Amino acid sequence: MTGKGLTWTAAHLRAAASPEDVRTAIAEAAGQLGDGPVPAATALSHLEELALDCARMRADLRAATRIREVLLASVAHDLRNPLNTFAMSAGLLRDDLEGPDFDRTRALSLLTRMERASTRMQSLIEDLLEASRVEGGAVEFIRRPEKAAVVARAAIAKAKQLCADKGTTLDEGAIDDDAVIEVDRMRATDALVKLIAVALKSTGEGGAIRIGVERHEGDVLFTLRATAPRGTTSTVPQDESRGGLGFLIGRGLVTAQGGQLLTESTQEGPRMVVAFPEKA
Known part of the structure; x- marks a missing residue:
């Protein structure tokens, strides 16, 4: 098989969707491309590319399996x-x-x-x-430059009654009114509301949740700090299996728009941080 024939075969193997497709591609290559010599470097190069493709597919499969497990746990x-x-x-x-x-x-x-x-x-x-x-990536996002303060205040207004029903106070912290991010405003607001609902599980009656917005090293940070009543401890879920579907949806809506969701414990209490790149 020639180097050109090996390239043709590798391309068809990558496109194969089933074991039968693989066998067909090999049979066609054997029947049409002959047994000419192939330089070792060329063969190894194509084998490396095929091996990398296989590794990526295995990683995608593991990720899909993880998503399924997380959904079931949630x-x-x-x-x-x-x-x-x-x-x-x-x-x-x-x-x-x-x-x-x-x-x-x-x-x-x-x-x-x-x-x-x-x-x-x-x-x-x-x-x-x-x-x-x-x-599954089936949600459509219409991203535009938006004031982060507008998104934060929209989420507070939307979740205010939910928190009041649970006996928890929802307030603004320090909010940077000039910070701009590129997001789908409705989806970003929904993400914050979902995360507020997650934080609400940890506060209990008499607790408080405070949302702030600040700029830091090229990012715009939304901070959600949950405080339980005096004498009790509030904890923010560290992963989606403990946080439930709300955590999973909130994180998905954030990451799909180029953001990150971080959870951490500080001396002042646990908090969630949503980070989006600042729009110049």
Whole structure:
């Protein structure tokens, strides 16, 4: 086989989508390209390229497997509480129906809890579909220069009631009004709202979440600091399996727009940092 024939064969092997395609490419090469000599350096070069392609495909496969495992872990994490609530309420309602003294008020209360759990599970299913789209690259982004302060304040306004319902205060920290980033404003706002919801899990009633915006070494940083009530400890999830679907979606919406999500512990408490390159 000649060097040109080896190039042709390598190209067809890269395009092969199945073992049968590989066998076909080899058979065609053997039948059409002959057995002329190939310099060792040329052969090794093509073998190196094929080996690198195989390594990249294995890495992509591992990444896809990791995404699937994370999604399963996140679903299990987030569905556990509403499922337990629904099952427990259903059991109590059955006991009441089978008992001699039926309490209508108690039954309605149990049904209300079941409805809330059902609504929560429906929301989680929608989040699962959104997480799948984000991780699969199926979400469209329309990126434009935006004031980071506008994004931060939009997220605060959107998440304010959610935090109030949980007895947590959501406030502005120091915000740089001149910092500009190139993002899809709606998607960036949604990312921050998801991360606020994740932080909310760690604060509890009486806690506080503060969002700030600053510029640092060519990046614009959104900081989300969660503080638990005095005498308790707040912790920010360090990965998506503990943070649930909200963490996974928030991180995906950030990284898909060229940003990074970092979690860290400081003397002042745990925080999440979303970093986007500053737009000149």
